Amino acid sequence: MLRMGVIGYGYWGPNIVRNFNTANGSAVTCICDMSAQTLKNKVSKNFPNIKTTTSADELIADTGVDAVAIVTPVFTHFEIAKKVLEAGKSIFVEKPFTYTVAEAEKLVNLAEKKNLKIMVDHTFLYTGAVKKIRQLIDDGTLGNLYYFDSMRVNLGLFQHDVNVVWDLAPHDISIMDYVIGEKPQAVVATGSGHFGRNLEDIAYLTFYYPKNIIAHINVNWLSPVKVRTTLIGGEKKMLVWNDLEPDEKIKVYDKGVQVKTKEGQYNLLVNYRSGDMWAPKVEQTEALKIMAEKFVDYVENGGSVINDGIAGLNNVKMLEAANKSLANKGKMTAI
Amino acid sequence: MLRMGVIGYGYWGPNIVRNFNTANGSAVTCICDMSAQTLKNKVSKNFPNIKTTTSADELIADTGVDAVAIVTPVFTHFEIAKKVLEAGKSIFVEKPFTYTVAEAEKLVNLAEKKNLKIMVDHTFLYTGAVKKIRQLIDDGTLGNLYYFDSMRVNLGLFQHDVNVVWDLAPHDISIMDYVIGEKPQAVVATGSGHFGRNLEDIAYLTFYYPKNIIAHINVNWLSPVKVRTTLIGGEKKMLVWNDLEPDEKIKVYDKGVQVKTKEGQYNLLVNYRSGDMWAPKVEQTEALKIMAEKFVDYVENGGSVINDGIAGLNNVKMLEAANKSLANKGKMTAI
Amino acid sequence: MLRMGVIGYGYWGPNIVRNFNTANGSAVTCICDMSAQTLKNKVSKNFPNIKTTTSADELIADTGVDAVAIVTPVFTHFEIAKKVLEAGKSIFVEKPFTYTVAEAEKLVNLAEKKNLKIMVDHTFLYTGAVKKIRQLIDDGTLGNLYYFDSMRVNLGLFQHDVNVVWDLAPHDISIMDYVIGEKPQAVVATGSGHFGRNLEDIAYLTFYYPKNIIAHINVNWLSPVKVRTTLIGGEKKMLVWNDLEPDEKIKVYDKGVQVKTKEGQYNLLVNYRSGDMWAPKVEQTEALKIMAEKFVDYVENGGSVINDGIAGLNNVKMLEAANKSLANKGKMTAI
């Protein structure tokens, strides 16, 4: 039984607690939050057996805590994570992993040195939809990839300390990183903020990959409608993932195009292929629970996970580069 | 009765002929196409009374032709348009107006000098949907604009001589230009081509406007599904235009956000407003026919039109800047 | 070349004329309509080479007419059809075939005696969607059928002489009849009219088939939205046909249920199966044109067609029984 301490009980914390508490092999034994009020009203009432504290240090030092989930604002991740690792405990960290590449690298090195584990909460990687997409790419169903185009827009929730890129894009970047299986070389990002603060509420990111693969991410806190749609085009097949569909989340289209150009010829020879559409059944288990159990296994038995510290570091590298490009009005920025 | 000559009878030519032929006040009297076969099989059979020729010069010189519609590939627009204007006849030109800003400027100047009219086929400006959007912005319903975000993707049709920006983006740019009513200052464009030719089949354009308005255009010839959706966010209301909806093309959302930041305060004060949705009835008349009749009126009675040579020139300015940025991997390019 | 005469140039007539005129093997040579105005403004202007007349007798007697399409109100079908057959010419008749079973039987007998052909305009049978559904049933993909449930509702068009059953249900009945491949034994129909006339604008039809197959048809002229959706449930698979979808009209679901009841057992043993969804590509050719060419072939070469006089007669039998049940507030009526 892995005894988890959880630091931060705001918007996402309750989900982390619920899942580590019901996962096989783990239980939450201590919860820390800055607000004594929150601890009293929301934690103690529902979980009388879980210890509470307003001191992260106390939780970290607690001998009844084997590993720690960090569910605090991104600015605080590094300091807390460092202390936990130095205390000899593995960490589960909310996305984005850290606010700078330098911080992420230090944590990865520290964990390695102390033989501890890091897992970053890239939840989507454990959904049935992303697993299925990865499989369709891995087994060659889509063929060579042309593009990845993701739209994640809705009204709010505005964050006080980070822009929309730090808030929403870690999801798309982690998915893109996982399913494409290549590393992007550079990013161009544009965007705009509208409320007199220097934080973008709308942003557009283009990642350049080798072999002409292009990835685009559209994130927006000011949309009247919620959209969670990703198009992925391959040489053999193309797919649309609509995460808001309750049942048919992924549709695979037997569509394609073959272009031949003959020198000196005025007209292109283009063949279009348009066949059946197919919506494979997608596993519906709650991703967060599967991930919690994977964390337990990772900490206790080692091996590897797809969302380890390195994955978190790569994610932050792309976020940092995207924000640098954004600040420079679309200047291409190497990753 | 304005007697129209039409040069080019390929993909779009038949629509132009049909509409100028049934519009009040005009009739097509002569059609030119490079292919004698096309003229025989497609024109003469259906329109026995319309003259045909494979020579553009002959059509231009025809005394039975008062004005000329140019529906040929963009590379040929300038040469043909110049000859027509020099022959003292007004022109209706397929979008995009020309392939370079320099060409567009010469045509605008020439028409002005000779007191002739230019209309560019920005068809969407005459649809009920675009008219309604413009009205909702003009009358203050949306309030100050935050963004314009348009997606125009589908499978094909690949063009032999131009990239997807020249093919699809003129639509979005003409609409954006018309409804925003401001001039963008710069553009950042990214994209990719996938068939061994130097022509992008996917592109993403971000236009920077004054007052923090941002516009984004996503055009793609490699999508398995057709999407024609535009989001427009304003301070007071936000709208979604889905041009593929048969009935409720425009949905206006009484949604918004108000952000207050107090110095020294950790938490943002954000108010979200979420009220009714409203789909105003949108006029369904065929835009091309309305535009044809507007052209007749413009040539015969003067006045002004929203898609004159200047509008065409502005469109080409934005296209040229976007393509320059695209060639420079997203370098911000002034317009 | 089969020379067609067309009687009736109202709402549907122009489609019949266009398709028989462009079909391989036929041409329209004469059109009859009660309104000289219509003939002048709508026929002569567009088809200067087609004869016109306000006299059906004249058209029927015309030696330049080989076969006749009857596109008039249903009340007039019998009289006109009888005259045409007596004149020794085959007929293509708009649906519903006739207004009574007795009339339909007389026409079928007359045609047989004179060795002439009857085709009834059950257009949907020639669409790619219905062909595909029939194939999925024929080849055992769906397994034994459980039900057929069709909804065909929209605003208007009100007919002056018939209720919504005569207007809309012939479509559903012809499709149901063709794809189920069994004969229903009885019908229960309910409905209501709302404008002070004795004609229902809303109706619900339930057909009882052998082997517990049940078919239901919901037709309504007073719906604010257009719906054209049919559910078909089988033992092995189930399908949804949404005719308003531009691309994925048919979706086949690998879903099912297996119910076991053990005597003395409180709980049912029910297994639910839920697998992939699959949208087979559906042929997009215009059904009316295919049907016109089939009519030519049928008249010239014989053989059999799925929408012959017998099919038309069966359709009228079901309509007549449904209307009888409707008049008796749902009394079960044998067919």
Next chain:
Amino acid sequence: MLRMGVIGYGYWGPNIVRNFNTANGSAVTCICDMSAQTLKNKVSKNFPNIKTTTSADELIADTGVDAVAIVTPVFTHFEIAKKVLEAGKSIFVEKPFTYTVAEAEKLVNLAEKKNLKIMVDHTFLYTGAVKKIRQLIDDGTLGNLYYFDSMRVNLGLFQHDVNVVWDLAPHDISIMDYVIGEKPQAVVATGSGHFGRNLEDIAYLTFYYPKNIIAHINVNWLSPVKVRTTLIGGEKKMLVWNDLEPDEKIKVYDKGVQVKTKEGQYNLLVNYRSGDMWAPKVEQTEALKIMAEKFVDYVENGGSVINDGIAGLNNVKMLEAANKSLANKGKMTAI
């Protein structure tokens, strides 16, 4: 504080417990289920403070229980409810209220005699959507009603003891009853069962109302897709309620038709009106919680509720009549 006992902890019981436990003014103090296993694993683990028992009699007699929620199979409702009322406690009963009209009448009389309260779990009446529909009818927005047409289909869940009418139609009937505000006079029901038991898994109900209002309910356990859609047509406006839409559940259409018939005139004079569509904001609070608090208020302070014993009795009257008609293959049955 109203201390609730809950009898039955199967599919729906946990929702009842959760809501009465968190509602203002009530708390669950005792839970009864036939299965000691269920009580141990599902109740005691999560609610250590709630008493459990396998004896309904024990719960009913418990002095720590003020009122009782009955969440058992419909066949058992009457016996349990009778005992509770006789013990002097008010009841909250799962829908359908009872399995026969006679049972319902006895309970209503008994409660009246003992001055106790009955509330039946017609949850939908407390949703924002149904409240809004009722309001739009009450305030005259829709005008005189023409029809109510509801479709409630999905795969499963098969019940072991009742057909699909008893399982799904109580929802539609309670909604129809509440929003139409008239009493239907008769019902015609058709349907079919497919698994060798005498229980229909598909059924179609037509209710005849005074003033030509017609209501239709389509319930089906064998549909591959889930549909929860109701059309309501009125003289002035028409609406579509799609309960599966997360945001725009209700769409009100400014559409209508006006029919004039002049004697001796061949053509109808029909005017169609087609204007804006409007989706009013619908309250999103959980209906079950609102209802639980209403029950507390009803028991403690009296007054009236829309889902009292009389409403439950009316619901059962319509269910019983529908099932009688169903057994008689659509025979019109008075209510």
